Amino acid sequence: MKKYLAGLGALAVAGSLFVSQPGDVMAQENTTQRSEIGTYGLSLLASGELEGRLTPYILGVPKSGNIAAHYTAKSIVSIGLFDQSNLIVKIPDEFKYVALQDEFKRAIKGSITYPTGLGSATHEYTAGDITIYADRIVLKNPKASYIIGSKFSADLSIDYGSILDKYPNIPIDENPSGYSFAAVLSDNAMIDFNLIGSKEGKWVTEETAAIRK
Numbered sequence: 001m002k003k004y005l006a007g008l009g010a011l012a013v014a015g016s017l018f019v020s021q022p023g024d025v026m027a028q029e030n031t032t033q034r035s036e037i038g039t040y041g042l043s044l045l046a047s048g049e050l051e052g053r054l055t056p057y058i059l060g061v062p063k064s065g066n067i068a069a070h071y072t073a074k075s076i077v078s079i080g081l082f083d084q085s086n087l088i089v090k091i092p093d094e095f096k097y098v099a100l101q102d103e104f105k106r107a108i109k110g111s112i113t114y115p116t117g118l119g120s121a122t123h124e125y126t127a128g129d130i131t132i133y134a135d136r137i138v139l140k141n142p143k144a145s146y147i148i149g150s151k152f153s154a155d156l157s158i159d160y161g162s163i164l165d166k167y168p169n170i171p172i173d174e175n176p177s178g179y180s181f182a183a184v185l186s187d188n189a190m191i192d193f194n195l196i197g198s199k200e201g202k203w204v205t206e207e208t209a210a211i212r213k
Helices: 008-015 093-099 160-166
Strands: 046-055 066-075 079-083 086-090 108-115 120-124 130-132 136-140 144-147 151-158 180-186 201-204
Touching (some): 066 086
Parallel strands (some): 046 201
Antiparallel strands (some): 046 066, 079 144, 086 136, 086 180, 108 151
């Protein structure tokens, strides 16, 4: 449960409580779930930026078909003590058939650096931290302690080429405008991206084709 404290006196008390605490890792089923964006509330913890690189998949070319993304954010919550959060990455609709494969979770690697109150710590995501939905990736973060302006930083890699190697007939349509990704830090895995506005991290790829013939 979040604890929000107001006033300088309360802040001083809260400062003495800031100690690092390991995150709880909870195994989750590897069954793909489906969510409907647009029906859930807003529960942002940070305002962030997202950037990245997409390397198109070319049949027979090793290490092709990869998405590398970097997310940075600053807390917009006054104070949080041992708060649980999720890094939520909205994936383009063109990748929905790839995301439906059980192998998709294993294709995701990444880490997050988060505030502990006395500094920062880095957590490597495991399969148990990751839940895949048809429209988003939800990564469970360790519990963090922070004040407004505290920084979070995450790096993710999605090796979708390894899935196309196994299932070469899976389609990923081209997008002349580039593929659109978004990321937010929230305690609500089903946060409505339509309500976030400028506080979400957005990235549109320069590449317009995820598969090159």
